[in-house]
Amino acid sequence: MAPGSTTERAVVVGAGLAALRGAEAMREAGFTGALAIVGAEPYRPYDRPPLSKHVLIGETRPDATTLPSSLGADVDWHLGSSAERLDRGSRTLHLADGRALPYDRLLIATGTRARPWPNPHEGRLAGVFTLRGRDDAAALRAALAAGPRRVLVIGGGFIGCEVASACRQLGLPVTLVEPSPTPLARVLGGTVGAFIGAIHAGRGVDLRCGSEVEWLEEAEGRFVRAHLTDGTRIEADVAVIALGAVRNTEWLDGSGLSADPGGVDCDAAGYVLDTDGQPDPRIAAAGDVARFPHPLYGGRRVALEHWSQAVAQGIHAGRLLAGANPEGPYGALPTFWSAQGDVVVKSVGLTEGADALAITLGEPGSGRFVAVYGQAGRCIAAVAVDSARWLPAHADLVAAGAPFPPDGAATDRPSKGIMVLAPGFP
Amino acid sequence: MPDATLLDQVKDFANRANPYPVYAKLRENPVSRQDDGTEAGTWVASNHGAISSLLHDPRVSSETLPPADRPRTGNPLTDLIVKPLKDWMMDRHRVFIFRDPPDHDVLRASVMHQFSRERVQAMRARSERLVADLLDEKRGAREIDAVDDLAYPLPVTVICELFGVPREDEPKFHGWASQLATALEPDSLSDTEIRAANSRTFDAIGGYMADLIKEKRRHPQDDMLSGLANEATPTGAKMGDYDLIATSILMLVAGHETTVNLITNGLLTLLRHPDELERLRWDPGRAPRLIEELLRYEPPVQFRTRKTLSSIDIAGVTIPEGADLVLLLASGNRDAAMFPDPDRFDPDRAGIRHLGFGGSLHYCVGAPLARFEAEAALTALASRLKAPRLIEDPPPYRSGAALRGPEHLRVAIDGIA
Numbered sequence: 013m014a015p016g017s018t019t020e021r022a023v024v025v026g027a028g029l030a031a032l033r034g035a036e037a038m039r040e041a042g043f044t045g046a047l048a049i050v051g052a053e054p055y056r057p058y059d060r061p062p063l064s065k066h067v068l069i070g071e072t073r074p075d076a077t078t079l080p081s082s083l084g085a086d087v088d089w090h091l092g093s094s095a096e097r098l099d100r101g102s103r104t105l106h107l108a109d110g111r112a113l114p115y116d117r118l119l120i121a122t123g124t125r126a127r128p129w130p131n132p133h134e135g136r137l138a139g140v141f142t143l144r145g146r147d148d149a150a151a152l153r154a155a156l157a158a159g160p161r162r163v164l165v166i167g168g169g170f171i172g173c174e175v176a177s178a179c180r181q182l183g184l185p186v187t188l189v190e191p192s193p194t195p196l197a198r199v200l201g202g203t204v205g206a207f208i209g210a211i212h213a214g215r216g217v218d219l220r221c222g223s224e225v226e227w228l229e230e231a232e233g234r235f236v237r238a239h240l241t242d243g244t245r246i247e248a249d250v251a252v253i254a255l256g257a258v259r260n261t262e263w264l265d266g267s268g269l270s271a272d273p274g275g276v277d278c279d280a281a282g283y284v285l286d287t288d289g290q291p292d293p294r295i296a297a298a299g300d301v302a303r304f305p306h307p308l309y310g311g312r313r314v315a316l317e318h319w320s321q322a323v324a325q326g327i328h329a330g331r332l333l334a335g336a337n338p339e340g341p342y343g344a345l346p347t348f349w350s351a352q353g354d355v356v357v358k359s360v361g362l363t364e365g366a367d368a369l370a371i372t373l374g375e376p377g378s379g380r381f382v383a384v385y386g387q388a389g390r391c392i393a394a395v396a397v398d399s400a401r402w403l404p405a406h407a408d409l410v411a412a413g414a415p416f417p418p419d420g421a422a423t424d425r426p427s428k429g430i431m432v433l434a435p436g437f438p
Numbered sequence: 439m440p441d442a443t444l445l446d447q448v449k450d451f452a453n454r455a456n457p458y459p460v461y462a463k464l465r466e467n468p469v470s471r472q473d474d475g476t477e478a479g480t481w482v483a484s485n486h487g488a489i490s491s492l493l494h495d496p497r498v499s500s501e502t503l504p505p506a507d508r509p510r511t512g513n514p515l516t517d518l519i520v521k522p523l524k525d526w527m528m529d530r531h532r533v534f535i536f537r538d539p540p541d542h543d544v545l546r547a548s549v550m551h552q553f554s555r556e557r558v559q560a561m562r563a564r565s566e567r568l569v570a571d572l573l574d575e576k577r578g579a580r581e582i583d584a585v586d587d588l589a590y591p592l593p594v595t596v597i598c599e600l601f602g603v604p605r606e607d608e609p610k611f612h613g614w615a616s617q618l619a620t621a622l623e624p625d626s627l628s629d630t631e632i633r634a635a636n637s638r639t640f641d642a643i644g645g646y647m648a649d650l651i652k653e654k655r656r657h658p659q660d661d662m663l664s665g666l667a668n669e670a671t672p673t674g675a676k677m678g679d680y681d682l683i684a685t686s687i688l689m690l691v692a693g694h695e696t697t698v699n700l701i702t703n704g705l706l707t708l709l710r711h712p713d714e715l716e717r718l719r720w721d722p723g724r725a726p727r728l729i730e731e732l733l734r735y736e737p738p739v740q741f742r743t744r745k746t747l748s749s750i751d752i753a754g755v756t757i758p759e760g761a762d763l764v765l766l767l768a769s770g771n772r773d774a775a776m777f778p779d780p781d782r783f784d785p786d787r788a789g790i791r792h793l794g795f796g797g798s799l800h801y802c803v804g805a806p807l808a809r810f811e812a813e814a815a816l817t818a819l820a821s822r823l824k825a826p827r828l829i830e831d832p833p834p835y836r837s838g839a840a841l842r843g844p845e846h847l848r849v850a851i852d853g854i855a
Contacts, residue, residue, distance in 0.1 A: 373496050373539075374539075374540075382496075401494055401798050402494065402496050405491070419748050421496075421748030422496040422747070423498070423499050423501075423539050424538060
């Protein structure tokens with residue numbers, strides 16, 4: 013059967029950004045068959061970045077995040093029901109509510125969920141939150157608006173830093189606990205992490221780095237204080253668990269596809285691989301859940317939780333499934349941003365494996381700077397803190413794998429000398 | 439004398455009324471070297487992509503003013519002591535349009551802090567009132583000069599009121615502003631006579647501003663100069679006096695020499711596209727769109743100069759370190775890759791990402807003022823001028839190639855409603 017013929021059935025598993033852009037791309041590429049979209053949440057696709065920023069400070073309502081879409085009425089939405097099992101033999105997707113959807117083309121875009129607190133009882137206490145979906149954000153917003161004595165943020169990654177910043181914007185006392193020596197150490201390294209940590213400390217965030225929360229104490233079913241491994245206790249009414257994400261791949265168990273909590277494996281084109289490493293030409297994946305060989309990083313398999321990636325890879329996968337062979341493998345330069353109060357951190361490239369770091373613009377001490385990450389003498393990533401306008405110029409260096417350290421010329425540098433530091437990855 | 443380069447043709451006054459065919463020739467090579475007798479040459483970026491990229495490149499500097507060198511007087515005391523001191527002060531306290539980070543950022547942040555949304559929005563209603571008054575004065579006339587009667591006095595009054603320059607002193611600025619605006623024309627940077635005149639003008643206007651600042655310290659009022667002179671900046675420190683003088687001169691000159699062209703070019707374009715004039719008359723809601731298209735189609739600032747701090751590979755060429763750059767904004771605005779059918783004036787086109795206000799860190803501070811001043815002027819002209827006709831097309835132009843616009847725009851009318 014020719015791809016895109018009107019009797020073909022396409023199913024999109026997931027109803028987030030990558031799923032939506034993928035479905036739109038299929039239609040735009042001429043797919044006129046039946047199109048079904050399956051989403052575990054009861055909502056049409058919505059935008060997540062505001063949930064940890066404007067929604068928490070009350071500037072945006074949680075339900076005002078619905079994404080605009082070019083999809084028409086010819087879409088069969090299955091919302092509020094998650095995928096349970098995939099039977100590739102009969103080409104059927106089974107949903108948790110018992111329905112079965114046959115498919116000829118399948119787009120896997122089930123994304124991630126927040127990693128829960130390891131102690132399930134403590135994790136269910138009133139006052140303990142995770143942040144991933146619209147409902148999570150609405151609940152946390154309500155808790156913050158109630159004026160807690162203190163907010164405890166567990167985990168100093170991007171979400172943790174954003175939540176802590178939002179608390180300071182609201183004037184709430186906040187403590188952030190992170191086992192690494194600095195916030196963002198795993199993603200940006202301890203050197204840049206320390207600069208960003210200093211910005212947050214200057215804004216009044218109580219940073220407890222190099223420590224861990226051991227257990228959460230309750231009183232009458234409510235979280236009241238946290239006990240840290242260093243013996244200190246933190247009195248707070250709200251605890252936000254920001255320990256990263258887990259990829260939603262359990263429903264693929266038994267499907268014969270290569271998937272684990274780190275993602276579902278794709279080939280360079282974007283087709284999903286089976287456990288023998290062979291691509292299934294009917295199935296593609298996109299967004300946070302897709303683990304694919306990135307051409308810019310020597311074919312290393314990566315799964316990226318980036319907004320821009322969800323868009324670009326969703327479109328790529330949608331075109332692929334519609335038979336509109338995209339040009340070349342998917343390999344857009346990874347980009348990322350995080351708004352932490354009035355500080356915007358933006359990055360291009362992947363910092364993993366960096367062995368050196370150069371500050372090319374600005375002054376870390378002033379809270380505005382650009383850092384370029386190098387590996388084996390090549391530029392592999394750049395991070396701009398409150399200097400986003402200079403990032404595109406650095407993106408060219410990263411895309412080209414330009415020699416590291418880069419030419420130091422810049423308008424705020426009297427000479428070309430630049431300082432090379434150790435990135436300080438844990 | 440080498441053959442006239444395309445850049446020479448851009449500067450050539452003969453092409454002032456319509457430089458766009460020269461820009462089109464330049465775009466055949468998005469970044470091209472123009473022989474200027476120096477080894478590095480002057481490099482012109484003429485398409486949208488190259489200009490945007492260079493605007494956002496940290497290796498591109500705005501410090502294009504050559505070191506100050508005031509004319510000698512023959513008096514040894516002045517020439518050996520006062521002149522070097524004054525030159526040094528002038529270099530240290532350049533206006534921030536010619537400065538790089540981090541100094542630029544500090545000065546600009548101070549201005550933006552005073553250029554608050556409330557203060558700017560208050561000038562919106564004031565602009566509409568001023569336009570109404572200026573047109574009322576011409577009631578009964580059968581001919582107007584859009585420049586002298588409206589396009590010049592409107593922005594000048596607005597910037598003077600914002601800064602708190604007394605109305606009666608405003609006429610002093612006419613000559614000062616047009617003289618200092620020549621600093622944006624590339625040839626003026628090397629022309630000793632123009633530079634000497636600019637030094638003298640800067641001293642004159644600087645002396646005036648120093649007195650006015652003293653007055654604002656003694657009697658602070660609700661204006662930007664009082665704010666800059668008396669209030670701490672967002673970074674904590676107050677702006678030094680020399681920076682304050684230079685910065686207020688920059689704002690006042692910019693207010694005198696740019697929006698006038700936007701309004702005049704706007705009326706000229708509308709008179710050349712009578713259907714658009716008619717649509718604006720019946721639907722003033724079209725104005726914002728129309729003004730964005732004007733900023734693309736006939737931008738008041740046609741180009742800006744820069745220099746490279748390092749060699750830069752772009753668009754298949756390598757610009758050497760230390761080269762002079764011309765970012766031909768008005769040409770980027772006619773780039774067919776960005777704007778289909780670019781030579782057509784079409785306010786309904788989608789996504790007008792023009793370079794009319796420049797871009798990146800030197801993006802026009804006064805953009806919101808320019809937009810609503812032009813909106814107030816053009817909607818009033820469209821609705822109140824009865825049967826407007828151009829008396830001469832093209833109109834006479836002012837000399838500037840960078841700050842380009844008609845010197846006069848005579849329009850025959852059957853009256854003013």
